[in-house]
Amino acid sequence: MNIVVCVKHVPDAQSDRGFEADHTTDREGVDGLLSELDEYAIEAALALVEAAGGEVTALTIGPDDAADAIKKALQMGADKGVHILDDAIAGSDAPATSLVLAEAITKIGEVDIVLTGMASTDGTMGVLPAMLAERLGLPQITLASELSVEGGTARIRRDGDAASESIEATLPAVVSVTDRINEPRYPSFKGIMAAKKKPVETWGLADLGVDAARVGLTGAWTRVLEVVPRPPRAAGQIITDEGAGGRALAEFLATHKFA
Amino acid sequence: MTEVLVLVDHIDGAVRKTTGELLTAARRLGEASAVFVGTGFEAAQADLARYGAAKVYRVEDPAVTDHLVAPTAEVLAQLVAQASPAAVLLPSSPEGKETAARLAIKTESGLITDAIDVQPGGDGVQTQQSAFAAAYTVSATITRGTPIVTIKPNSIAAEEAPGAAAEETVTVTLSEAATAARIVDRTEKAASGRPQLTEAAIVVSGGRGTGGDFNPVEAFADSLGAAVGASRAAVDAGWYPHANQVGQTGVQVSPQLYVAAGISGAIQHRAGMQTSKTIVAINKDPEAPIFELVDFGIVGDLFTVLPQATEEIQARKG
Numbered sequence: 265m266n267i268v269v270c271v272k273h274v275p276d277a278q279s280d281r282g283f284e285a286d287h288t289t290d291r292e293g294v295d296g297l298l299s300e301l302d303e304y305a306i307e308a309a310l311a312l313v314e315a316a317g318g319e320v321t322a323l324t325i326g327p328d329d330a331a332d333a334i335k336k337a338l339q340m341g342a343d344k345g346v347h348i349l350d351d352a353i354a355g356s357d358a359p360a361t362s363l364v365l366a367e368a369i370t371k372i373g374e375v376d377i378v379l380t381g382m383a384s385t386d387g388t389m390g391v392l393p394a395m396l397a398e399r400l401g402l403p404q405i406t407l408a409s410e411l412s413v414e415g416g417t418a419r420i421r422r423d424g425d426a427a428s429e430s431i432e433a434t435l436p437a438v439v440s441v442t443d444r445i446n447e448p449r450y451p452s453f454k455g456i457m458a459a460k461k462k463p464v465e466t467w468g469l470a471d472l473g474v475d476a477a478r479v480g481l482t483g484a485w486t487r488v489l490e491v492v493p494r495p496p497r498a499a500g501q502i503i504t505d506e507g508a509g510g511r512a513l514a515e516f517l518a519t520h521k522f523a
Numbered sequence: 524m525t526e527v528l529v530l531v532d533h534i535d536g537a538v539r540k541t542t543g544e545l546l547t548a549a550r551r552l553g554e555a556s557a558v559f560v561g562t563g564f565e566a567a568q569a570d571l572a573r574y575g576a577a578k579v580y581r582v583e584d585p586a587v588t589d590h591l592v593a594p595t596a597e598v599l600a601q602l603v604a605q606a607s608p609a610a611v612l613l614p615s616s617p618e619g620k621e622t623a624a625r626l627a628i629k630t631e632s633g634l635i636t637d638a639i640d641v642q643p644g645g646d647g648v649q650t651q652q653s654a655f656a657a658a659y660t661v662s663a664t665i666t667r668g669t670p671i672v673t674i675k676p677n678s679i680a681a682e683e684a685p686g687a688a689a690e691e692t693v694t695v696t697l698s699e700a701a702t703a704a705r706i707v708d709r710t711e712k713a714a715s716g717r718p719q720l721t722e723a724a725i726v727v728s729g730g731r732g733t734g735g736d737f738n739p740v741e742a743f744a745d746s747l748g749a750a751v752g753a754s755r756a757a758v759d760a761g762w763y764p765h766a767n768q769v770g771q772t773g774v775q776v777s778p779q780l781y782v783a784a785g786i787s788g789a790i791q792h793r794a795g796m797q798t799s800k801t802i803v804a805i806n807k808d809p810e811a812p813i814f815e816l817v818d819f820g821i822v823g824d825l826f827t828v829l830p831q832a833t834e835e836i837q838a839r840k841g
């Protein structure tokens with residue numbers, strides 16, 4: 265089974281995230297790391313390949329630093345990496361990103377499963393798996409909290425707020441997984457050493473036959489008009505309970521017409 | 524007037540509150556046309572009329588609802604081609620966002636997700652979104668195709684305005700690709716009797732600090748008519764269902780009032796509640812980061828504070 269896991273290098277959520285003057289995400293001023301929701305996808309891919317054989321390719325798009333996301337995937341156990349690196353890509357929106365990823369997946373070829381996390385921790389749109397399925401013409405089985413593959417059919421459990429569904433599709437398919445699917449492994453010392461020898465290819469847009477005009481800020485189908493820091497919340501009132509805290513809470517709620 | 528398509532969010536015809544919000548937003552941009560997919564049309568029609576749907580496209584083909592997301596996107600693409608709407612609005616639920624994603628690719632149109640406001644402006648439609656756990660507000664517009672926007676529940680106040688809700692049956696021919704992901708089994712969640720989490724005006728959440736006893740959280744929530752949420756720590760421990768998890772990987776809520784009891788306020792939790800209008804926390808630890816967000820905070824034990832508050836609220840009700 266050949267699996268491509270799409271991974272993203274994102275600004276650390278614990279740091280002070282912000283925007284550049286052109287309204288794109290600031291990726292210079294803050295520490296980056298592999299989006300933690302992608303670790304679940306890598307783990308799911310490794311588990312499938314460990315059970316049924318095959319190969320896991322970690323695929324990312326991003327500037328130089330994004331190589332770190334591939335490195336982490338390789339350290340966890342992925343077999344090889346593909347890094348799409350091209351200055352023209354900066355500022356791409358989700359449709360452009362999905363275009364580039366779809367072309368890269370097609371170029372990798374012979375893929376049985378495209379695996380992704382449920383969303384990136386920076387953009388948080390959660391639309392990329394569906395866009396990839398649409399572009400690749402593959403079935404979409406997304407937001408899996410359970411995943412099994414048997415005889416060329418993948419089955420997932422998807423938990424919504426109204427129902428829990430079991431969904432099936434014939435491979436090849438695009439699968440996204442939630443943080444409930446598994447417990448991602450930490451890279452072992454052996455894994456870290458082995459990762460250094462694993463092949464990583466770097467491709468540009470020309471290698472994928474993608475016209476630079478279709479990506480980046482110029483190729484985007486949306487435009488940011490303005491980014492405004494939210495005014496800091498006015499410091500709240502904090503009291504210490506000395507026996508009447510509950511009544512004070514009720515009083516606060518009554519004053520604000522909640523109770 | 525140009526039509527604006529609104530994908531109706533409903534369970535067997537019971538229309539969710541978000542649909543009224545979407546129809547209200549749609550009327551700012553043009554004439555609201557609801558798109559109703561599934562069973563229960565008769566039950567839904569009155570609600571759609573009440574919030575100003577001039578027209579309702581009705582799609583009942585079970586092939587649409589027996590498959591995940593892709594057929595609904597095909598239905599909408601067909602309607603976009605037919606009606607050339609000014610915009611398509613969908614709920615910011617996982618299904619709404621994924622449907623919007625596929626529709627965007629099919630129609631080569633720009634997509635904005637998790638909008639908290641939509642107005643005419645920009646290149647047709649101007650939206651607002653929160654970014655980085657609500658640290659920023661982003662205004663954006665769509666520059667290509669038919670603007671597709673998913674709107675967060677509880678962001679726009681639903682306003683009633685009578686509409687004809689004239690039924691127009693739509694027949695669809697689905698492609699093979701659209702029916703490739705089959706829903707083979709479906710278990711409805713049991714109703715809690717409380718408001719739906721994303722729609723509720725008040726949400727009361729419990730975390731690890733409950734030690735697994737959600738009774739004081741639920742009793743307090745019920746005294747306010749609130750929905751109950753939970754942190755991932757509480758969900759992971761098996762104390763509360765995952766459907767109630769608030770945060771980055773749970774649901775994102777934006778109620779008038781959010782109460783966090785025994786929750787520290789990790790960034791992933793904040794991502795799901797930081798846009799709440801008023802925030803209250805009860806926590807034993809005065810250093811807990813949740814206190815950075817609060818309008819009102821009580822340093823104390825939730826097992827004494829919540830029952831006392833519940834009792835006081837009941838007493839005031841008389």
Ligand SMILES: Cc1cc2nc3c(=O)[nH]c(=O)nc-3n(C[C@H](O)[C@H](O)[C@H](O)COP(=O)(O)OP(=O)(O)OC[C@H]3O[C@@H](n4cnc5c(N)ncnc54)[C@H](O)[C@@H]3O)c2cc1C
Pocket residue numbers: 300301443729730731732733753754755756757768769770771772773774784785786787788789790791792795805806807808811823824825826
């Ligand atoms: C990929 C990923 C995704 C995540 N997604 C989410 C998400 O969607 N939602 C989410 O919530 N978390 C999420 N988390 C987890 C998050 O990082 C925190 O671990 C979690 O929110 C902590 O839950 P908590 O606040 O209940 O527990 P803790 O952080 O342990 O806090 C418990 C708090 O209760 C207080 N307390 C204890 N006893 C009492 C008492 N008797 N009375 C009053 N206060 C008391 C303590 O002082 C403490 O502040 C995610 C983590 C990861 C890695």
